[in-house]
Amino acid sequence: MRLFGFRGGVHPEAAKHHTERRPIRRLPLPRRLYIPLQQHIGAPAKAEVAPGQHVESGQLLARSQGLISAPVHAPAAGRIVAIEEHPAPHPTGLPVSTVVIETDSEQPPATVPSTEDPFTLPPATIAERVGAAGIVGMGGATFPSAVKLMPNPKQPIHTLIINGSECEPYLTCDDRLMQERPEAIIDGIRLIRHALQARRAVLAIEDNKPAAFAAMAAAARQSEAVEVIRIPSRYPMGWEKQLVKTVTGHEIPHGQLPGGIGVCVHNVGTAYAIHRCLRTRQPLSSRIVTVAGGAVRHPQNLEVPIGARLEELIDFCGGLTEPPARLVMGGPMMGQVMPHLRVPIVKGSSGVLALSAHEVDDGPERPCIRCGRCVMACPAGLLPLEMGARMRHDDLDGAEALGVQDCIGCGCCSYVCPSKIPLVHYFNYAKGELQNRRQEKAKSEQTRQWAQARSERLAREAAEKAALRAERAASKAQQKRPPHPSKEPL
């Protein structure tokens, strides 16, 4: 199959060899699970259970709120201890509403295979079930998957792309999943293809994962519904825009989603979750997590119930060999720094990295020498050096004019920067500030409209009152007046 290139990108050291050959192990069920109510993009779920209540494995804990939202389920049977604020898996560690479950036993939840054939279900029902299972994008974006499966007659999907690129260094959770459970993934892809009524389904795997490619190609041979292709290893290949360009040759026009050009992208982890949801009626309540980094004693992939705290994972992997220089959730390129180990695994946690000092090695920040490496590396076609210079002087308008909103935050610019300037940090700040500004503007516009409506209403009411008064006065005057007004007395 013909492939297409994309602009920019980098080749970071993959560092996947620590974990890519070790089988996935199941984390023993922790005594307590901390399940945040918001683990996805969109509105937080609303709790349906009360403290003290006993829940079964897979039972609904919190209901989805609105279209862009996802429900949350119990990963294991147990008693609800509390619904209270706990640190979020976020750099700030700010508290978020969390359901705390004290688990009953260490038994894994029983699976009941469903007897019905999901291929007989209408596409809308599949989307509905995926939504009810709380499945979100497992690559880290955590966008509710059901929204992307909902049939849209205006934008029919012709190509389904399954993202098996896993371009982030260190992470091997998708790699291991593809090596160990290829049939389930292929089944999931076929179900998504059925839901979307897509003409083709392409599973794209970076060429640094030959074992995963072989396993998937063998599994796909049976049904011929899925084309398994090898794509070059180049970060950020796994970012939706770059992947669509590589596979189809088309860029997603600015302001459009992949659906705009008839393409839909899902992650292999999502395909696996959809397979589980439709074949065994299990909601999304566990995921594969790569535990790696120079400070971890036995790096490996774990199958972890949602809500297990990072410390449980690290302990199971033999603990830390040194105090980590940086603790990261996700990959080392786009992952987020974690404040400590007492935050839970959520649906989008693809990895837990305890990076040692020599791996982080930022060095001192120096002035920009305008070498242009960031310009060459930027897959979005931006000028990071110019935008960074603007942001250093808090020139938000200047940065916006240069297109900082189009920054995908992939980190290629900061990665190649010889002056070690934290460019992504600046751009995230810029994007946040611009978002604030938009909200402020919308708010003041709303206030202005309301104020205007009020003054119009007051004016209208005053006019109505005046008219009424005038009418009354007129009618009164008429009543007082004699029916036949006499002329001036003679």
Next chain:
Amino acid sequence: MIVITPQAGPHVRNPGKVPSLMAKVVLALVPATLFGIYLFGLPALNTVLLCVVSALFFEGLCVRLVNKRLGLVLADGSAVLTGLLLALTLPPWAPWWIAVGGTGFAIVVGKQVYGGLGQNPFNPAMLARVALLLAFPLQMTTWVAPAPLFSPAAPDFAQSLTITFNGAAVPDSLSGATLLGQVKTDLDRGLALPQALGAHFSPLGQGIGYAAGSLGETSTLLLLLGGLYLLWQNIINWHTPVSFLATLALLAWVFQQLDPTSYAGPLYHLSSGAVMLAAFFILTDPVTSPATRAGQLLFGAGCALLVYIIRTWGGYPEGVAFAVLLMNALTPLVDHYFKPRQYGRTRRGKPLPLPPLEKMAPSRRGRP
């Protein structure tokens, strides 16, 4: 400078850092420098040392005055590089005050007054070279014929100190002229080019660099070697040097075809003067050249055009320094107009049009 601990990724970085980049550029210049010192003897060594040491001194002085971190700034290696580059463009037996004054001008006026590394609009070494040439034309055009180390004509240690620090005149037996200067004079005297060239020009000699000239500019081949090393190490892009050298060669070839008696050929232009040094070490200065590939191509071509014009029709035999400064001044404009196309947008910034459906939609593959 505010030091922040970034919370955003990436959490691993490419190992390349500014000091190592600068160190590699200096390393690439070492062969040409050593050759220059060999060719012109101990006074040349004095010039190099004076430039490098005074560059560090002036950089440190400026950094102290504005209370920046001295160690951090000096360690970036940019001052050493500026000093070395200036030394390579000076006459090898230049008096000490040319070296020190020129370096001071390069570092203080050329770089630090703008805010230091990364802020200067003009290449500091070229700025200083032009300033020296305009202010001290005699000293800046006093060339010496090669007098290699250990040869009878070479000055000994004491003599070298006299030459550098006491302004001893160059003995007549050693005074020489650069090829560019000699040919220009001959042409001005009404000689036809073949005669003017025939007496002085041998491509091989110019390539090796056994000729009068600036301290480190004579050996075209050693400079080319250093440039290839920088390309191999990914320190510089090929765009600027290739476009510069190719444009210069093309111009020289076209004019030679038009009138071989007045215009010298590509080999003459490529192998003489500061062209090789400029191609790989001056034009590729990241601070003062465009940041995009298209911009770099234009920048190199523009420099070549100016070099050819100044050399051929201008008042100076060599025009690299002037050409570089003129193009440096254009860099912000080039950067403004030569931006990469953003993903999903046209060059004008509008969203891309949707591709036609029949082009996008593939035929059905396999059974679901």
